[in-house]
Amino acid sequence: MPLLPMPLLPMPLLEAITDIAAADDALRQRRYGVIETHAGELVSVTLRPWPHLVSLRELWPLGDAWRPAGPPDRCRLYYNQPQGHEDFLALRYVACTAGASYATFRAALRALDEIAAIKGSRALVCDAANQRLSERFMRRMGWEPHAPMWGRRNFIRRFAS
Numbered sequence: 001m002p003l004l005p006m007p008l009l010p011m012p013l014l015e016a017i018t019d020i021a022a023a024d025d026a027l028r029q030r031r032y033g034v035i036e037t038h039a040g041e042l043v044s045v046t047l048r049p050w051p052h053l054v055s056l057r058e059l060w061p062l063g064d065a066w067r068p069a070g071p072p073d074r075c076r077l078y079y080n081q082p083q084g085h086e087d088f089l090a091l092r093y094v095a096c097t098a099g100a101s102y103a104t105f106r107a108a109l110r111a112l113d114e115i116a117a118i119k120g121s122r123a124l125v126c127d128a129a130n131q132r133l134s135e136r137f138m139r140r141m142g143w144e145p146h147a148p149m150w151g152r153r154n155f156i157r158r159f160a161s
Helices: 023-027 104-120 135-140
Strands: 014-019 034-036 040-050 075-080 089-097 123-127 154-158
Touching: 014 023, 023 040, 023 104, 034 104, 040 104, 075 104, 089 104
Parallel strands: 089 123
Antiparallel strands: 014 040, 034 040, 034 075, 075 089, 123 154
8 A cells, every 4th residue: 555645834934034024924814923033123923823821930820020041031922813803913921031121122112012903903802811911001001991791801902994
C-alpha cells in the first residue's frame, strides 16, 4: 500500500512578524498573538494557534509587584480575537520585566491598535486585574469601565466607526 503524502498545514503554528504593515493578511486571519516590545520599539508579533489561557500570576498569588524573568525593559502583550466576537480584540495579559519603561509599554499598545485597525475591530476589551491600573489611568489611556461585575474590573476602548 503506497504512503499518502501528509497534508501540509495551511499556516505555521507560530509565525513571527516584525513589520505589521507588511503582514496584514496574516494578522487579519490569525486570532491569537503576542506582541513583544523592547526599549520602546516593536520586536515582533508572534501569531499563535491557541489563546493565552492562564499565567503563573493567576495560578499563584504573587501580588501586583511580581515581574516575569527576562531582559530588562521588555513588554509582552497577549491578545485574542474571541470566537463569535470578530468585531473585538481582548487584551488578555500584559507582562513587563523589571525596568520596563512607559515607552516600551506604549509601543505594545500602539502595535495592538495597529492590529485592531487591520482587523477592523470596533473595540478593545480587558479585565484589569492589577490594582495599580487605576480607573483614572485607564481613562487617560482611552479606556472606560464596561460590564460591571463583582470582583472584576472590565474596561473597553471603542474605536470610531
